[in-house]
Amino acid sequence: GAVVSQHPSRVICKSGTSVKIECRSLDFQATTMFWYRQFPKKSLMLMATSNEGSKATYEQGVEKDKFLINHASLTLSTLTVTSAHPEDSSFYICSASQRGSQYFGPGTRLTVL
Amino acid sequence: LAKTTQPISMDSYEGQEVNITCSHNNIATNDYITWYQQFPSQGPRFIIQGYKTKVTNEVASLFIPADRKSSTLSLPRVSLSDTAVYYCLVVTNQAGTALIFGKGTTLSVSS
Numbered sequence: 001g002a003v004v005s006q007h008p009s010r011v012i013c014k015s016g017t018s019v020k021i022e023c024r025s026l027d028f029q030a031t032t033m034f035w036y037r038q039f040p041k042k043s044l045m046l047m048a049t050s051n052e053g054s055k056a057t058y059e060q061g062v063e064k065d066k067f068l069i070n071h072a073s074l075t076l077s078t079l080t081v082t083s084a085h086p087e088d089s090s091f092y093i094c095s096a097s098q099r100g101s102q103y104f105g106p107g108t109r110l111t112v113l
Numbered sequence: 114l115a116k117t118t119q120p121i122s123m124d125s126y127e128g129q130e131v132n133i134t135c136s137h138n139n140i141a142t143n144d145y146i147t148w149y150q151q152f153p154s155q156g157p158r159f160i161i162q163g164y165k166t167k168v169t170n171e172v173a174s175l176f177i178p179a180d181r182k183s184s185t186l187s188l189p190r191v192s193l194s195d196t197a198v199y200y201c202l203v204v205t206n207q208a209g210t211a212l213i214f215g216k217g218t219t220l221s222v223s224s
Binding site: 004006031032034036043044045046049051091093095097100101102103104105106107109 | 154155158217
């Protein structure tokens with residue numbers, strides 16, 4: 001089946017620094033990838049839709065200058081959390097779409113101190 | 114997108130059959146019903162998808178009545194490892210369409 005990976009699986013950073021999270025579709029090409037955020041005991045919240053070769057589409061309330069998304073190839077999308085603060089600590093999950101089905105990555109646990 | 118409603122939580126014992134019902138009154142003609150499973154600190158995992166009547170795979174069965182306003186995920190003989198959150202989603206299956214997650218059902222299986 002289709003596999004999506006994320007790197008790193010967990011990261012701890014200091015407040016004010018930037019963190020980049022990678023999402024890769026390992027065995028298929030994905031023109032569209034999605035980024036979600038999940039707080040403890042809450043559901044997944046869609047942050048943005050990442051389109052290969054074009055600008056990402058952000059959901060209402062998500063700051064595009066803070067959460068930079070780049071989808072430079074058909075197998076890689078990156079999410080950069082800029083000037084991270086403790087409230088950005090969360091579980092970030094990506095998914096990639098193939099033939100109408102979506103496959104999720106294992107998630108990245110971000111902790112901002 | 115059709116809104117879904119499912120129980121917040123359910124409890125079961127090992128070996129029992131678990132049925133989780135989801136209501137989606139505003140489902141559209143082109144929509145499919147899809148269920149995902151999520152363990153703590155992991156990404157969601159696809160379980161099953163259906164359009165109408167009954168779908169069965171090696172993991173679960175999905176029952177959808179004729180009016181398609183609800184669906185029931187059936188997990189046969191659950192084990193402790195089935196403890197997870199189960200999400201019911203209504204999807205269009207069009208490429209490039211995001212999945213919108215509801216609150217899900219937390220299933221707790223005890224021995």
